[in-house]
Amino acid sequence: MSNHSAPLLSREQLDPMDQVLNQNSLTSSRKRRLRRCRSAPRGDCMHNNDEDVKTDEPPPHRSIVPMFRDLNPNLREVIMFFVLYLTIGTLCFYLVRNQVSGHKTNGVLDAVYFCVVTMTTVGYGDLVPSSSTSRLLACAFVFSGMVLVGHLLSRAADYLVERQETLLAKAFDLRKTVGPTEILKELHTKLRHKCYVTFLVLVVLVLVGTIFLVMFEKMPVIEAFYCVCSTVTTLGYGDRSFNSGTGRLFAVFWILTSTMCLAQFLLYVAELNAETKQRELVKWVLTRRITNNDLEAADLDGDGVIVAAEFILYKLKEMGKIDEEDIDGILQEFEELDYDDSGTLTNSDLILAQTTS
Helix, strand or coil, X not given: CCCCCCCCCCHHHHHHHHHHHHHHHHHHHHHHHHHHHHHCCCHHHCCCCHHHCCCCCCCCCCXXXXXXXXXXCCHHHHHHHHHHHHHHHHHHHHHCHHHEEECCCCHHHHHHHHHHHHHCCCCCCCXXXXXXXXXXXXXXXXXXXXXXXXXXXXXXXXXXXXXXXXXXXXXXHHCCXXXXXXXXXXXXXXXXXXXXXXXXXXHHHHHHHHHHHHHHCCCCHHHHHHHHHHHHCCCCCCCCCCCCHHHHHHHHHHHHHHHHHHHHHHHHHHHHHHHHHHHHHHHHHHHCCCCHHHHHHHCCCCCCCCCHHHHHHHHHHHCCCCCHHHHHHHHHHHHHHCCCCCCCCCHHHHHHHHHHC
């Protein structure tokens, strides 16, 4: 009797089984890699070289990273531009103070007051340039002040966009513990609270301005309230204004605070309206069930099977996060890096693509 027993299956029978096992192993490996995308680090936290990673240093501030510098308003930068504008404007208008006509109190105080009135486009008319030089300076500071205000508005627009983008992310995160109704109520209540607080502060500023004009500028109550309203809305008819030194010192801070508070209140109102529409989209995404038509639309390669990557792309398109142009650009970059046309990316593909480029 031979010591070596005959194989149970021939090589011809083993080869197809090996192929099936290898295919299953490859599919399982791809699924694991795909699942790892959920916990993968963000792009701004990754480094190209391991040597550059320093564990003893804290992560960079958001304002240092260029992409976050554009998306998130930096209050320090805004204050720097504002202080620079006031400093240069005060110096220039102080030097030409004899070329500005109107009711004057103190040279430096009048220069600061004129800068604030010009930047906020209140334009009372109690101080007006009377020479060619002062008028050219006023024109320059009018436009530069509008640029500064436009910069503030662009930061406010970035804030609105960021709030809308984070709304869906918060909704999906909160959905793990609470239902869609509680999610929408939580997000909407916070914004309404901001609107109420800002409106209350605006009312207090209007009352303070009215009381100050009555006590220090000796205006009747109706005229004081009229002056306050024309100032806060930057209308500035000019028939009523701050004439005393104390009044102009108060106006420098009060005009800036009241006009910014009104702008902030209008920003919150606009955000509340935009978020109301966004809530409808969130509610629709959270409550809508997937249908067969959705599966057909998500099947990008037409093989009748929806993988996780296809489903993610479909949901992102549905939420308006990406479009076909974005997908085409990403696929084109992938095809350029896929040097051996295998449908996957390896280190050898990257090396060959970099060598031939």
